[in-house]
Amino acid sequence: xxxxxxxxxxxxxxxxxxLALERGHDVILASRRDPCIPNVQWFYFELSSIVPVExxxxxxxxxxxAANTSSSHSVDDEAELFAARSLLAASQHVEAKFxxxxxxxxxxxxxxxxxxxxxxxxxxxxxxGGWVVRPGQVYGGCVQGLFGTLVVATRRHPILPKFLPAxxxxxxHVDDFAIGLLRIVxxxxxxxxxxxxxxxxxxxxxxLEAIAKFRVRRFRLFVPIPVFIVKLAGxxxxxxxxxxxxxxxxxxxxxxxxxxxxxDIELLELSLRPLPDGMHASGSIRRRCLLREGHAFLCYLLxxxxxxxxxxxxxxxxxxxxxGLPLALPELFLRYPFFMPLIENHTSTSSRYLDEFNWRLDxxxxxxxxxxxxxxxxxxxxxxxxxxxxxxxxTRAISGEIFWRxxxxxxxxxxxxxxxxxxxxx
Amino acid sequence: xxxxxxxxxxxxxxxxGVTAAFPFLKxxxxxxxxxxxxQATVTPPSKAFLSARSQDADQWRWMIGEDFYALKNLGGxxxxxxxPTHDFAFKNFANESQISSHxxxxxxxxxxxxxxxxxxxxxxxxSESELSDFPCSTSDLFRSYATVSDxxxxxxxxxxxxxxxxxxDAWSQPPIQMDTLHEFLYTQYVNRRTKVTQxxxxxxxxxxxxxxxxxxxxxxxxxxxxxxxGCHRKSLYSATDELTSLRLHSNFYEAHGxxxxxxxxxxxxxxxxxxxxxxxxxxxxxxxxxILAAGTxxxxxxxxxxxxxxxxxxxxxxxxxxxxxxxxxxxxLPRKPAFALGQLSFTLPLCQEISAFGSTFNxxxxxxxxxxxxxxxxxxxxxxxxxxxxxxCLVGNVFLPGNLSTSTASLRxxxxxxxxxxxxxxxxxxxxxxxxxxxxxxxxxxxxxxxGSFRMGLPGSDIHYAGTLPMKMNPSLGQTTPLGELHxxxxxxxxxxxxxxxxxEKSHTLTLMANADRIGRAVAxxxxxxx
Numbered sequence: 001x002x003x004x005x006x007x008x009x010x011x012x013x014x015x016x017x018x019l020a021l022e023r024g025h026d027v028i029l030a031s032r033r034d035p036c037i038p039n040v041q042w043f044y045f046e047l048s049s050i051v052p053v054e055x056x057x058x059x060x061x062x063x064x065x066a067a068n069t070s071s072s073h074s075v076d077d078e079a080e081l082f083a084a085r086s087l088l089a090a091s092q093h094v095e096a097k098f099x100x101x102x103x104x105x106x107x108x109x110x111x112x113x114x115x116x117x118x119x120x121x122x123x124x125x126x127x128x129g130g131w132v133v134r135p136g137q138v139y140g141g142c143v144q145g146l147f148g149t150l151v152v153a154t155r156r157h158p159i160l161p162k163f164l165p166a167x168x169x170x171x172x173h174v175d176d177f178a179i180g181l182l183r184i185v186x187x188x189x190x191x192x193x194x195x196x197x198x199x200x201x202x203x204x205x206x207x208l209e210a211i212a213k214f215r216v217r218r219f220r221l222f223v224p225i226p227v228f229i230v231k232l233a234g235x236x237x238x239x240x241x242x243x244x245x246x247x248x249x250x251x252x253x254x255x256x257x258x259x260x261x262x263x264d265i266e267l268l269e270l271s272l273r274p275l276p277d278g279m280h281a282s283g284s285i286r287r288r289c290l291l292r293e294g295h296a297f298l299c300y301l302l303x304x305x306x307x308x309x310x311x312x313x314x315x316x317x318x319x320x321x322x323x324g325l326p327l328a329l330p331e332l333f334l335r336y337p338f339f340m341p342l343i344e345n346h347t348s349t350s351s352r353y354l355d356e357f358n359w360r361l362d363x364x365x366x367x368x369x370x371x372x373x374x375x376x377x378x379x380x381x382x383x384x385x386x387x388x389x390x391x392x393x394x395t396r397a398i399s400g401e402i403f404w405r406x407x408x409x410x411x412x413x414x415x416x417x418x419x420x421x422x423x424x425x426x
Numbered sequence: 427x428x429x430x431x432x433x434x435x436x437x438x439x440x441x442x443g444v445t446a447a448f449p450f451l452k453x454x455x456x457x458x459x460x461x462x463x464x465q466a467t468v469t470p471p472s473k474a475f476l477s478a479r480s481q482d483a484d485q486w487r488w489m490i491g492e493d494f495y496a497l498k499n500l501g502g503x504x505x506x507x508x509x510p511t512h513d514f515a516f517k518n519f520a521n522e523s524q525i526s527s528h529x530x531x532x533x534x535x536x537x538x539x540x541x542x543x544x545x546x547x548x549x550x551x552x553s554e555s556e557l558s559d560f561p562c563s564t565s566d567l568f569r570s571y572a573t574v575s576d577x578x579x580x581x582x583x584x585x586x587x588x589x590x591x592x593x594x595d596a597w598s599q600p601p602i603q604m605d606t607l608h609e610f611l612y613t614q615y616v617n618r619r620t621k622v623t624q625x626x627x628x629x630x631x632x633x634x635x636x637x638x639x640x641x642x643x644x645x646x647x648x649x650x651x652x653x654x655x656g657c658h659r660k661s662l663y664s665a666t667d668e669l670t671s672l673r674l675h676s677n678f679y680e681a682h683g684x685x686x687x688x689x690x691x692x693x694x695x696x697x698x699x700x701x702x703x704x705x706x707x708x709x710x711x712x713x714x715x716x717i718l719a720a721g722t723x724x725x726x727x728x729x730x731x732x733x734x735x736x737x738x739x740x741x742x743x744x745x746x747x748x749x750x751x752x753x754x755x756x757x758x759l760p761r762k763p764a765f766a767l768g769q770l771s772f773t774l775p776l777c778q779e780i781s782a783f784g785s786t787f788n789x790x791x792x793x794x795x796x797x798x799x800x801x802x803x804x805x806x807x808x809x810x811x812x813x814x815x816x817x818x819c820l821v822g823n824v825f826l827p828g829n830l831s832t833s834t835a836s837l838r839x840x841x842x843x844x845x846x847x848x849x850x851x852x853x854x855x856x857x858x859x860x861x862x863x864x865x866x867x868x869x870x871x872x873x874x875x876x877x878g879s880f881r882m883g884l885p886g887s888d889i890h891y892a893g894t895l896p897m898k899m900n901p902s903l904g905q906t907t908p909l910g911e912l913h914x915x916x917x918x919x920x921x922x923x924x925x926x927x928x929x930x931e932k933s934h935t936l937t938l939m940a941n942a943d944r945i946g947r948a949v950a951x952x953x954x955x956x957x
Contacts, residue, residue, distance in 0.1 A: 004511045014918060045431075046769050091504040100805050114779075139791075163815060165502065174646070236694035248485070299805060300806055301805060301809060303474070303806070309483075313490075315588060316494075317494055318859050321494055321497055321498060324431070329445070339806075340806070341804040341806065341807075344805060348766055359500070361805055362500055362795070362799050365795045365798055365799070365805060365809075366496060366497065366793060366795040367486070367490065367497075369488040369489075369793050369794060369795050370485050370489035370793070371459070371483070371485065371486065372480055372481060372482070373481070374479075375479040375480040376475075377809065377813070378793075378794045378795075378809060378812075378813060379476070379479060379480075379761050379790075379794070379813070380760070380761065380813055380817070381476060381479060381761060382480050385758065385761070385817070386758045387757050387758030388758065388816040389758065389814070390757045390817070390818075391757070391758070391814065392814070393810045393811065393813050393814030393815075394810070394811055394814040394815060396807075396810050397803065397807040397808070397810035397811035397814070398807075398811070400804070400806070400807045400810070401804060401807045404804055404807075425903045
C-alpha cells in the first residue's frame with residue numbers, strides 16, 4: 001500500500017518507516033530533509049509552510065507524525081493547525097486515510113499549549129472522519145525523543161528523583177506503536193480516537209529504574225521529591241515559554257490523565273512487549289539473557305571470563321540448533337557461576353528442562369575446549385604441568401565433588417522448591 | 427547393436443573402487459568411475475595439533491565447524507563422526523542411498539575416496555586358515571595383498587609377536603615412533619612376556635596404512651597428532667590420493683556427483699541409472715561390466731535391487747568395545763606430539779574359534795569433551811579430573827569376529843534397504859571375559875583399565891561391514907561367484923566388503939582391497955581375451 005509519512009525522520013517516524021518497508025509497503029516520506037533511503041520517495045514538507053500540500057495519486061493512507069516538539073525550531077501553534085488542515089484536505093482529495101498521531105496530554109484544558117493545540121487538531125481530524133492515535137510513553141529503540149532525554153539523564157545522573165505522589169505513565173515500545181499505526185492502515189478499523197499504551201500504568205520512577213537496569217545497566221539511587229516543589233518551580237518561571245520547556249513537560253507528565261487502552265489494543269490485535277524486553281536496544285532481552293547464560297556456563301567451566309567471540313558462538317549455537325530461548329536460570333547462578341554445581345544434576349534427566357540444560361552443558365564444554373583458553377584449561381598447555389599439578393587437579397575434582405554433593409543434599413529443600421516453581425511457570 | 431559408452435563402470439571411488447580400477451586401466455579398457463562427489467570443505471589444521479590448539483583462535487572452525495557440525499552430531503557414536511573436517515565423508519549417505527536401520531549404526535560415504543577419508547588405517551592380512559572360506563586360490567590373493575600393500579604404503583614392520591598375525595612385514599616401512607606410554611607398555615611386555623602371555627594375550631606394533639617414510643606426493647608422519655582431524659601431510663592413506671595415478675591413464679573417465687540407484691541389463695549391455703547428487707536430474711551410463719564398489723551397504727542395496735531379491739541377507743559386522751587405560755606411573759606427563767592412530771595392537775584368544783583384536787591410541791588428539799560427557803561428576807570437576815588424569819591414559823578398542831553379529835539387511839518394497847542390527851547372545855559374556863583378561867594382562871604391564879570405562883559399542887559402530895553377498899564356489903541367488911559376479915545378474919561384479927565370505931576380528935580394509943585387485947585382474951584379463 002502507498003503510505004505517506006510526515007515527520008518520518010523523527011523518533012517514531014524512522015521506526016515506522018522501517019517497519020512499513022519491512023511489511024512491503026510503498027512508503028513516501030514528507031519531511032524537511034531527505035533521509036535518502038534507497039527506493040523511497042521523498043517530498044519537502046514543513047509544518048510552518050503555507051504552500052498547499054499535494055499527495056501522490058492512489059495514496060492509501062497518510063500518517064501525520066510531524067509535530068513541534070523541540071524548543072529550537074519553534075513553529076507557531078496556529079501554523080501547526082494550519083498544516084494539519086492542509087494535509088487533511090489533501091488526503092480527502094486523493095481519498096486517503098488520515099491518521100494523526102496526537103498526544104496523551106491532549107485535552108481542551110491541558111496545562112500546556114502543546115496539549116491544547118493537539119486537541120484542536122484532533123477535533124479537525126475527527127470531524128472529517130480521520131483517525132487519531134494517542135500514544136502513551138513511547139520508549140525503546142534509538143536514544144531519541146523524550147525517551148532519549150530520559151536515557152541520557154539516567155546515564156548522566158547517579159541520583160534520580162522519585163516524585164511523590166507517584167505519577168503514572170503508560171509505556172508503549174516504539175515498534176509496537178508503529179505496528180499499531182500500520183494495523184490501522186492495513187485493516188478495516190473504524191475511524192475514531194485510539195489510545196496506545198500499557199493498559200496497566202507504571203510508576204514513573206519504576207520506568208526510570210527499568211531504563212537504568214536494562215538500558216543503561218547501572219545502579220541508580222532514587223530520592224523522593226514531593227510534586228509540589230516541581231510545581232512551585234514551574235510557577236516561579238515568569239512567562240510560560242512559547243514552546244514547552246523541560247519543566248513544562250514534567251508538569252504535564254505529572255498531570256497525565258490515565259487512558260483506557262485495553263479495548264483499543266485488543267481491537268488492533270497488538271501485544272505489547274514487557275519493559276525489560278523493550279528497554280533493550282534490540283527490542284528484546286532474549287539475546288542478552290543468552291549472553292549472560294553463556295557467560296555463566298563458560299566462566300563455570302573455564303574458571304575465567306570467556307572472550308566475546310566465544311560468548312557470541314554460544315548464543316549462535318542456541319539460536320541455530322535449539323529454540324534460541326534462554327534457560328531462565330536463577331539470578332544467583334548467572335551472577336555467581338561458581339554455584340552452578342547446585343543445579344547440575346546428572347542423575348535425574350526426566351524433565352525436558354534438565355535435558356536441555358545438559359545439552360547446553362555438553363555443547364558449552366566443547367565450545368570452551370575449542371579455544372586457546374580451552375587448551376590451557378583442558379590440556380594444561382602453555383603452563384607448567386607435572387605430577388604435582390596433576391595430583392592437585394585430581395584432588396580438587398574429588399574434594400569438590402564431595403563438597404557439592406553435600407551442599408546439594410543440605411540445600412535440597414530449596415532446590416526442590418525452585419524446581420517446582422519452574423515447572424509451575426512452564 | 428548399440429555400443430556401450432564404456433567397457434567398465436566402477437561405482438564408488440573408495441579403496442575397493444580405485445584398487446579394481448588399476449588392472450582394468452592397465453588392460454587398456456575404457457573405465458568410468460562414478461561417485462557421490464562430495465569433497466572436503468573444511469581445511470584441517472596445518473600446524474601440529476598441540477600448537478594449533480594453543481595458538482589458533484579459529485580452531486573452532488575445524489573442531490566444531492562453522493555450521494556447528496560437531497554440536498549437531500553430539501549423539502554420534504564416535505568422535506570421528508563429529509569432526510567437521512570429515513563431514514563430507516559421511517554426509518547424507520543413508521538418505522541419498524535409501525538406507526534405513528534399526529538398532530544399527532549405518533555409515534557409508536558419498537565422498538570421492540569413500541570411507542578411506544576418515545578411517546583408522548588399520549591393515550592386516552588374513553592367514554591361510556582364515557581364507558579357507560574364500561572360493562579362490564590363496565596364492566592369487568596373497569599376490570594381490572602384496573600389490574595393494576606396496577601401492578598404499580604401510581608402516582609398522584618390526585619383528586614382534588604380531589608379525590605373523592598381521593603378515594605384512596615384507597611390504598611395510600618401519601613403525602612410526604611410539605609415545606612414552608606405549609614405549610613403556612611395550613618394554614614391560616618384552617620384559618614380562620612369559621607371564622603376560624599365559625592367557626594368550628599378545629602385543630605388537632599396529633600395522634597401519636600410514637607412512638613412516640616419504641613417498642611421491644605424500645610425506646611421512648611427523649607426529650603432528652591431527653589423525654582424527656585430517657592429515658595435511660597425507661601420511662594417512664586415502665583412496666582420494668590415488669585418483670592422481672588413475673588419471674595418468676587416458677582410458678580413465680570420471681563422473682563425480684552422481685548417486686547410482688539402479689542397474690538394468692539390456693542384452694549384452696548393462697545400464698546404470700544415476701541421479702545427480704542433490705537434484706532430480708537423471709543420467710544413464712552403459713558398459714559391458716559394472717563393478718560395485720560403493721561400500722558394503724550401498725552395494726548391497728544396488729545388488730538386491732537389481733535382483734529384486736527381498737529376503738533378508740546376513741550382514742557381518744564386528745562387535746566392538748572401548749576402554750580407557752591408565753598408566754599411574756606417568757601421572758603428570760605433559761602432553762606431547764604423538765601419532766594418534768593405533769600404536770600397539772593386541773590379540774586375545776577367547777575360545778577355540780573366537781579371538782579378539784584391538785589397539786591402543788594416544789588421547790591427545792581427542793577432545794576432552796568426548797570423555798567428559800560420560801563421567802558422573804559435576805562438569806567443572808570432570809574437567810579438573812581429566813586434565814590431571816588423561817595425559818597418563820590411553821584409549822583402547824577391541825573387535826570380535828563379524829559372525830557374532832546377527833544383523834541383517836533386506837530390500838523393502840519401496841526399493842530401500844533396511845538394516846536390522848543385533849549381536850549374538852554370547853556377546854555380553856564375551857565382552858565381560860575380554861574386560862577381565864585385558865584387566866589382568868594390562869595390569870601385569872603396569873596399566874589399569876579405569877573402572878567403568880569398558881563400554882560395548884552399538885551394532886554397526888565398528889563400520890566394518892561385510893558378507894551380505896558372499897562369494898561361493900556354487901552361489902545361489904543373493905550370493906556371488908569366486909569373481910564377485912552377482913548370481914542372476916551377469917556382468918555385475920561386487921568387489922567391496924559385501925562379497926567377503928568371512929569377516930574376522932582383524933581390520934578388513936586391506937583384505938577387501940586385495941580381493942578387489944584379484945577380481946579386477948581376473949575380469950580384466952577375461953575381457954581382453956574375449957576382445
